[in-house]
Every structure is written in structure tokens, then in C-alpha cells.
Amino acid sequence: MEYILGGELSLKYKIISATGILFTFFLLTASWFEFIEVKSISQTRILQEARNVKGLMMATRFVYHHQFIDSELPLNDKTLGFLPAHALSKISVNFNQQHQDQITFNNVSTAPRNDNNQANKTEQQAIDFFKESPQQTEYFQLVETPDSSYYQYASPLWVKEYCLQCHGDRQQAPLTIQQRYLTGFNYTLGDLRGIISVRIPVKQSYEFIIDQLQINLPIIAVSLISLFVLMYWLLQTSIIHRLQLLLTTANNIRHGHYDQKNAIKGNDEIARLAKDIDRMSQAIASRESGLKKSQQRLANAQRIAHLGNWDWDAQTRTLFCSDETYRILGWNPAETYPSYRAFLSCLNPTQRKKLRQHLKQSIHDRFFSDLELRVNNNQHEPCYIRVRGEIEIDQQSHLLFSGTIQDITAVKLTEQKINALNLGLEKKVQERTEALALANKELESFSYSVSHDLRSPLRAISGFSQILLDDHSSELSKEAQRYLQLVAGNSTTMGILIDDLLNFSRLNRHSLNKQQVEMRPQIDHVIRELFDDPQQLKQPNVEIIIDQLPPCYADPALLKQVLTNLISNALKFSHKQAAPRIEISSQPSTKGPVYFIRDNGAGFDMQYAKKLFSVFQRLHHQDEFSGTGVGLATVQRIISRHGGQIWAESAPDQGATFYFTFEGAHE
């Protein structure tokens, strides 16, 4: 709808124009009808006038006729003028001289006795008309000739009884008539003698019409103009003015002035419309206030989260951006018009290529995956954003993108820092690992040296001492022999010590070959070996009780070392008892089975329990119970490598119990 704000409604002009055309049309139509009407009235008047004239003529004829007969005047040349036809003819001539209207009348015939009464052409037509239609009493016709225009009125003169006196048989007619006239005889009753002819000029009719119209047309025009003015006033006050008020209100609403109400009074449609618009305005105001709050909340959320939103029509290239999007991209809403091109200008060539490829792929897949870009937003350098979105296809097959843009600079920088730290850490770990590998290698070569080079001289000491004792004892004193025996014995002990230490140091390097192992066969095997070993201290009558044991998950070779050490210890520390007893059993726990080996031997003081599993730590004197102090340390290391635990409970002379698990920690 188009309208000129603050000016006149075009509607007003439309109404004025339409009314003007309508008015003109009405005026013309009314004038035309008026003209027709007046013309018709005029004809009626003329006809009436003609009738009057005819009536007058007929009356005159009648009067003259009877007066002449009744007076019994002799018919001669002097009285001939009293005959009706003659008298009328003379009256008509006389009337013309008296009357200005130029109305003429006469009685005419095709066979007149007076030449003045000869019917002209028009009158002849009237006579023919009556002859053809004897029942007709009038003839009325507009006659237009180049010289004059007039209405021809005619009335038939039928031959009656009294007419035959002069117009019947000539022999019967009065003598004067016979002598004077040669024509006008031999009529019979009912013949048409002639007509009464009345002629009224058209001019008279025109004058009447003009007179009439001059009076009527101004009245019609004034009436129509009044009507028009009234109609316009009504339109102006009841519609146009109120529409202007409505327009002002609509304009106010458009500019957000919802509090200005319509000043339209009344209860008609427009007033109701105005009230509805007021209500609508209130509703809009309320909704807009809600919308503003909601928008403010959204903007706050976006600002706090550094998350803006956008949508983009790929066809029309229309880009919408929220305030936060502007902020993230460093755009000033007053300066930057959001567009794909503007966005591209924030990117360096590499990032632009990345974006283009991503869009191409997204359009192809109809799926927009997350995209991270580095942008130049003239604020802080560098700025990283994460773009998320989805693609919709509308009914015109347009691709509509919509999504979010998040400032992830802080996250990205932290990530970079973490990466740098990780890299440093990895490098450090690598360095440490290398150092550790080197240390391990050194340790290995050290172990190798110990194994090989330390044992060689020891073997020499032990070997030559033995040779001296074996082959040259006769040359040595008892004392020398005893010393040599001590040398040999210590060498052997040192050999065992070196072997134990090597074994212990090798444990860490030994890769675990974990598998499910049945305990009982292992234990039986270990016990058999220990009983076969002459070096093992034990009592032959030792009682060994072995319960049913659940299988364990361990390296069989290392498990055997554990069992050998623990059972060997149990045998060793209980061999001085009168009735040595060893119990091998297990108990369930949340972390799997807890195995234990219990003896009734020497035991130890629990305050030294911590030292139990350290290398070279012994709780007994060498002359009481021999040992290197490496065995339990080895056991502890094997068990901890398996993720298990070992602990002991004991008291001096109360025996000892060694508990161990292979997986999980002790509760």
C-alpha cells in the first residue's frame, strides 16, 4: 500500500476524481432525461393545443352550420360565407393575422369548392392515412422541410346526414351551390370529405424546451453538487480523516512509539479497527520488551562465552552476524557491512584456501563440519576461531548456512603451551630414557664384569687353597691347614654371594613371562630340589603341610625363585626345632588369593620387619643361620614386579609367616 506520509491520502483524490466523473455522468444523464421529458411534455402540449384548435374549429363549424340552417338564410353569394367550410377558411386566415404563434389551421380537402382549402402534400398524406385507417381519429406528425418545421395535426371530417344537403347529389343541392360549384358533390354518408388541419411550428416547441431546461438544469446541477459536497464531507470526516489518524498511529508503531493511542471516537468499523490497532500496539510493545530482554540475555551469553552466531545465504550472499560475531572478527557495525568478502579479508591466503576448500566440501556433503581458522581481527594477534554450522536447503534449493563462531584464542594458546610443554617433557623423557638405557647398559656391563672378572680371581683363591689342602697338606702345619680351609670356605661363600647378587640385579632386566601356574607341582618340585641339595639346612623329619592352592598368574621361573627362597628359609629357620613344621596355604582376599608359608622356627622381632626385605640385611647371626641377606630382597623384588605384595608376621621363637600376593595390593 502506497501513501504519502503526512500529506493528503491519494484515496481522497481518488474519491474526488471518481465522484467528479460520477457527478458529470449523473449531470449528463439527468440532463438527457430532462430533455427527453421536456420534449415529450412539449409534444403533448402541442398535441393538446392542436386538439384545442380542432375542437374550437369543429365547434365553430358546427355552430356556423346550424346557425345558417336555423336562420333559414337564403343561400346566395352574400351568405355563402356562412357555410362552415367557408367561414372556417376565413377564420383561419384571420387568425393568422391576429396570432403571433404562427399556428395555422384550416379545413382542407382533395376536392375543395374554395381553392384556399386545397390540401397540400402533407395534408394529402393525412387524408390517405384516414382513408386507409377509418377508425383513427387523429393524425399527428412532425414535418420537416428545408423552409420550416412544424407539427401537422389532422382530424377527419366524415360526411354526415346534414352534409349531404350540399355535397350529395348535385341536382338535390341548393341552387346557389349548383350554380357556383362544379365539385364537392355526389358524397354519400360516411365518405371522407376532408380533414381539419392544424399546423404548429416546431420553433414553439424548442422555445418551450429551452425555457424548461433553463429552469430545471440548474436545479439538478445544484442538487448534485450539494450531494457531492455532502458525500465528500462525510468521507472526509468519517473515513479519510480517521484513516489519517490511523496512519499516524501506524507510523508511530513503526517507529516504536507504542504508548500513543488512537484519538478516534465512535463505535463503527474504523473505531473498532483503531481499538484493535491500539491493542495490537500494546501486544507488540509487550512482546518487543520481552524480545529485547531475551536478545539482551542472548547477547550477554554470547559475550560471556565468546560465542557469536551467523547465517549465510550462499545464493544471495547475504550474511547476518550477531554483535558478538562482530566483536570477535573485530568489525565495527557502523563501518563494516557483513559479507563473505569482508570475512575473507580477515584471513591470510592459507586460511582463505582452507575456508574455500571447507565450503566446497560442505556443499558437496551437505554437512558442515567444525572448522578452526586463524583470523586477523586487529585486536589481539593471533586470534583463533572455531566455526560450527549446519546447512539447510529451502524450497528454491537455496543453500542456507547457519552456525556459530567461537573465539578459542585462549584455549588455542593454552593448547600450544601444553603442546610445547609436552614436547619439552617428551624430550626430557627421551633424554632420561636414553640416560637410563645408558645406565642400564653400564649396569649390565658392570654385572658382566662382576660375573666374569670377580669370579675368576675368587676361583683362583678357592682353587689353589684347595689344591694346597688336597695335595700339599703334609707340608703344612695344622694351623696353616685350618687357615687355608677358612680361605676356601669364604671363597665359596663369596661365590654364592656374587651369584645371588647377580641374580638379584638381573631381576629388573628379566622380562616377565606371565602365565597361569598351578602352585602345587611347583612347590613339590622346589621341595624335592631343596631336599636333594646338601647345602640346604633342614631336619629330615620336618612336617610339611600343603593345602589346596588356587593357581596364580606369574612368571614360572621367577615364581620358582620365590618359592625356593621362602621354603628354603622356612626349612633353615625351623631346623633347630624338635618338631619342625611348615604350612603352605592361602586365604582369599578382594585382590585375589593371599598365599602364605608358615614355620614354627626361630622367628624374628617385628620391630625389625622393615629391614627384612632389604639387601644384605640379616636378622640372625651368621653362626646361627647362614645366609647372604639377598634372598628375601630378591623375593620382594620379584613380587613387586608382578604387582603383588609380600609381608611377614612373626615374634622371636614363635615362628614366622610370610604372606604374598601376585596381583593387586594387600588390604
Add this chain to the structure above:
Amino acid sequence: MSDQAIEILLVEDNPNDVELTLHALKKNHIKNPVHVARDGAEALDFIFCRGTYAQRDPNTKPRLILLDLKLPKVDGLEVLEQLKSDPKTRSIPVVILTSSREEADIVKSYQLGVNSYIVKPVDLEQFVQATGQLGMYWLVMNQTQSSTK
């Protein structure tokens, strides 16, 4: 000595161990002639009749080689590899007699085709016993190509 057929080649750099080994052989009444090579290079020269042993008859092969692992110049494992990769010497029984209990050494030796691997016990009694057993086995019990001829 060189004129006599060499039955045992002892490759050992440690004179103490040489003496103890010879003592152990004697204690076990193994009287076969023994030649001692003091390093790996000498051992290879002796076997393949090269260098100072160029004059030696290449057809006279030792019946048993006792080989230490840690040797100057060329180490025991390399000597073993060369012996076992040469068809002429592959059939000679080689016993590693060493202080090393290293599993890597044991595995490597057997991969190269060693006939026995013995860790020298510190205790002389055990050492004599072990030497006696290996002498008995490889020199008396074991039938080789040359002994059956």
C-alpha cells in the same frame, strides 16, 4: 709339543684358570695332549694353521676345544662363529668354559652351534667334577668321525 698330535685346545687368557683347568684334567686322569691359546686370534691361527702356526699340519685337528668367552683380541663367541661356519672345523666339539652366567651369552652360544656350555664353579671340587665329566663325555664316550676311522 707341536710334533705331538693335539687332542685338546684350551683357549684361556687367565693363567690361573689355565693352571686350574690343567689340574682338573690331571685329577681326572685325562692325559691327552693339551695346547693352550692365550687369546681368540691365537686360537684361530692354531686351528686354521695361520701366522705363527703356519707350519702346522692342517689335517691334525684337536678332538676337543675348551673355549673361554672373554678373550683378548678376538672374543670367544667370534671364535665359535668362525669355527662353526667353516665346514672343515664345524665337526670339532666346542665346549664353552666360562665364568659368565649371562643368558644372552648362553643363548648366543647355542645359536652358533656350541656343543656344551659350562659355567666354571668357584668351588674346586665342583670344577674338577665338571671337567672330569666333560672330558669323559667328549673324549671317551662321544664318537666322532676321526675316532671311528
